Amino acid sequence: MKLFFSISFFCVSILLFSQNKIQGKVVDENNNPMVGVSLFLDGTTIGFLTDETGNFYFEKSVLPQSVLVVGYLGYETQRIQNYSSSFLSIKLSPSITQLREVIVSKPYFTRKQMMSAFKDHFLGKTKAGRSCFIENESAIQLDYDGSKNQLNAHSDSKLVIINKHLGYKLVFELQDFNLKFSKKSISNQYVKSSFFAGTSFFTDLTNNKAEITNKNRIKSYLGSYNHLFKNLVEKKWDKKSFLLFEGSFVTDPNLQFKVDKIANLYTITVLNNKLKAIQNSKIGFFNSFNILYNNREQSKINFKINEFQVDEFGNFFPVDKIEFSGDISEKRVGDMLPIDYIPY
Structure with missing residues (x-):
């Protein structure tokens, strides 16, 4: 079996820049400064918050130019791909809740079966993948499209993943996930391809044995x-x-x-x-x-x-x-x- 895997993190705009400043201001739809807005560079450990005037400032000598993700509860997340050392003016708009269409039909597979397949191909079946724990697993919505023999997954909430093996807490905004099978099955032996996309932010877990964690990270690399x-x-x-x-x-x-x-x-x-x-x-x-x-x-x-x-x-x-x-x-x-x- 040949399984082709494609992964797309919206962060991966891989140009590098040597500037030492990221600065700007975040306001709401009425141009009022927003305090405590979360900003992070996608796929990194680099994140910061706006201050009491809505301003943010971050200094780093050399870092990868990934997407700058700007998010606040109740507001649409913005992803800024092209930015430089110039001052960034960011306006957030209130999010509009959209109800997903629910089609009531007899499911092909149980949630337990679909979740197992999702974890195998999202987290992975390696030692590191098996060690991961999704804190808000119930937020993941799964459906199997029998006409395409395809498992789909999405979440309206960011997934919080604890990876003790590598010593990271990962916040992952799942934008897309699909797992295609050669027949109407959920078995790994019939998987044709898998794909997922999203944005991610890493923070180091505390109380980890640094030497062991570092060895595990090198092994994954x-x-x-x-x-x-x-x-x-x-x-x-x-x-x-x-x-x-x-x-x-x-x-x-x-x-x-x-x-x-x-x-x-x-x-x-x-x-x-x-x-x-x-x-x-x-x-x-x-x-x-x-x-x-x-x-x-x-x-x-x-x-x-x-x-x-x-x-x-x-x-x-x-x-x-x-x-x-x-x-x-x-x-x-x-x-x-x-x-x-x-x-x-």
Whole structure:
């Protein structure tokens, strides 16, 4: 079975900037300053609140430019993707509660069955994924579309996930989740593909054994797509790390990828010969490779485009144009680390 996994965090606008200020003001629909509004950089541990005048200010020398998420109870969340050191004026509007259409029909599967499948493919089945606990699991709404053989999930509330294995509390706003099956089933053996998208904010848990937690974080990082792409831009390939294969044969990555660096951002061009391009186009990919990590973990990567970008932390963009299968795809939210994570 080939399971293709695609993950899209709305944060992953991976350009880096070297400015040292993020500042601005948040007001309501009547231009009144809003106190205690939450702001955070998506996918990171970097967050702050507005003061009594509605102003915010944060200083950081170098950090990933992820989406700036602005939220307050009773107001629509704003996601600001392009911002600079100039002053940001942000106006929040009251949220409008929309009732979802409820279709009463005989369910194909029980909530317990659907929740088990959701957790397997959202949190993951690794040790880290299994250790996660969703505090507000009841907020997750699940339905199975029998016409598409697809499990869907959404939540009107942000999910609060406790990950003791990695020592994080993760607040995740689930925007989309679907799990497609080859037949009307909820069994993992019939899964064709999985996809989820959302925004996330990390905070460190207290009372954790730092040494053990750090080892667990490094273990989750090693063999991940961040590790793979960081090695790609640094041109680090060997048997103890990653090897690239065309089919069953080891291939030279320098003949398959062209790496150009501008500041802290890399542009990767996926090269291709004419015959292989014709073959891949028939299955909807520009190119595909097999990957071996640490001489034992086997994965496959499919490129739907011939050019993408990578930052110095190994985050890539656009995230919906690269698909993974095999061991690398087993790491989900349970193994997820802040996008500015640096293994020590």
